[in-house]
Amino acid sequence: MHEPWSGRLRRTVKTPEGYLSALLAVLVLFFGALAPGFLSSGNAVNLLEGCCVTAIMAIGLLVVLVVGGIDISFAATASVAQYLAGYLATRAHWPMPLVIAANLLTGALLGGLNALLIDRLRATSIIITISTMSLYFALLMYFTGGRSIYDLPAWWSDPVVLWQWSGEGDTTVRVTLPILVLLVVAALTAWLLNRTALGRQVHAVGGNPEAARRVGVRLLAVHLFAYGYLGLLAALAGLVQAHRVGESVPNALVGGELFVLASAVLGGASLTGGTGTVGGVLLGIVLLAVLRNGLNLMGISPYFFQVLLGLVVLASAAATGRKHRRPRDAIA
Template identity: 50%
Template sequence: MANFLKKRMPMEFYLGVVILVMVIFFSLTTDQFLTIRNLLDLSEGYAVSGIFALGLFVVLVTGGIDISFAAVASVVQYAIASLLLGGYIDGAFQGIVLAVMFGICCGLFNAVLIYYLNLVSIIITISVQSLLFGGLMWLTNGRSIYDLPEWWTTQHEIFPFTLGTESYQIGLPFLLMLILTAFTWVVLNKTNLGRQLYAVGGSQESARRVGIRVGIIHLFAYGYLGAFAAIGGLVQVYRMGEVVPNALVGGELDVLAATVLGGASLTGGKGTVLGTLMGVFLIGILKNGLNLIGVSSYFMNIVIGIVIVIAITITHYKKRKETNVGFA
């Protein structure tokens, strides 16, 4: 019976246990953690990371990897802001559509280089990240943009509520992340396209033999991440009220770690949308809790690194065990 339960327990169960333990620990060590204000701030603060992670997860499912998404988001932010201030585009609809199209183009560019030229994905995306971010900083000299249109920076009240004498609201970034989560779940779990994405990640050769157009699947996956990178970039500006060219670059490891912690395999074909989201908030809870109890940011990185190593080790151990059982 114990072996049966062990086999049936999904990755989300273990993530849930870890998150619960962390919540209990930080609740006992600081009275600032388990407050509505802190939890709402935490959910909104990691909404952008969640959007990035959802897009990256789709790429990881196909067996690829792309860490240029933060640079894409930064370039999209600056480009749209500059076009708006220059009077070349007008209004929210044009700005959002143009941003998403630009993000998709960046993703397709990566996919073409990786699949059709048969180049290593991590090397290509590191190069594209360096090219985009370096070019952005060189052209802008690192200058931020503050004078943005109201539709982009005005904070909207979403589901406001009152408890006692305090007023709260669910942030638009968190709500948007939930909508994109539901959309991604439907794509991956309820469509033929989603099944093809997992099939390509499991074995490209097998997928090709059953008639799946592997190149098209790669184009879709990287384009999907590009679109989500653009959306995440726009949401970041909405939260901060300004465009800072180097605000997003540097957090790629946290996003990658969150997707891997969520059960995604670096070799493709595995993972769930729910697990990805749980991985994002596991990282968020860990960082937030350690910060509240006064742990140094340097030590915080050490703790997160240890958690990531343990999680990846367990994942690979389970995979090797499953493989050995399959050959037995």
């Protein structure tokens, strides 16, 4: 017997995605009434395009959170991979396919190195990734001197509009390359987590690593995949960010880690592993982006937004702490 639509609706509303959708609607109405220019099509398009880079990294971070770990080094990984790609494209004159391949491989290797260090050193993931974040970024700044690369090739820096529609007044809707990349990443990650055996292993390791090990799951292999996948998506986000601004700046991506983490946990990803959805992460990203954009348009200090980010992560940590009173036997 099929469940009535009213029952499915009530069950959906009670999920993190349901709560976030309702809160997002309230924020849009609130800022639409009080923030000048918030509901303009230009602001909406810019807000959506501005979300793409952080959303790609947040989706990668989701996989690490689901497996029961945490990674703070993804922005530094993105910066290293982006700058290496910029160097290869402008100084070594490598063709586009090799530049992109080198970028993604660098990100995956740096992410996988995190997993290997966590396993071999038997240290918590947050300590290892804070250390590698400092290491990766310091080495990047040391060898580059903080110099930006401005002469990116046209295939990388030129804007790409895949579809555009212009209506009356300022009504303009467009789909650009960063939006397409985000949609592909979101669909691929959702498929990996929900439709593949590897995704089921990721959830199993995050939910109960000891039970997963007893049924034959190779914990290190799953962690290598999760951290390597985050590194790969971070590198991809670095490519997208340089595409949007037309240059490679060594420190452009560092400093936004809390925004990415807050988006993931706000979207329902547990800090203790086992749960989280791509849809929830995307809603978390959009909600925080709307909040930041609306506060900026109202002239409220950006430090107030940072306070809200800290409270989101703190509230998530408190909530997961109440749910998991007993220590958990986890690698990360």
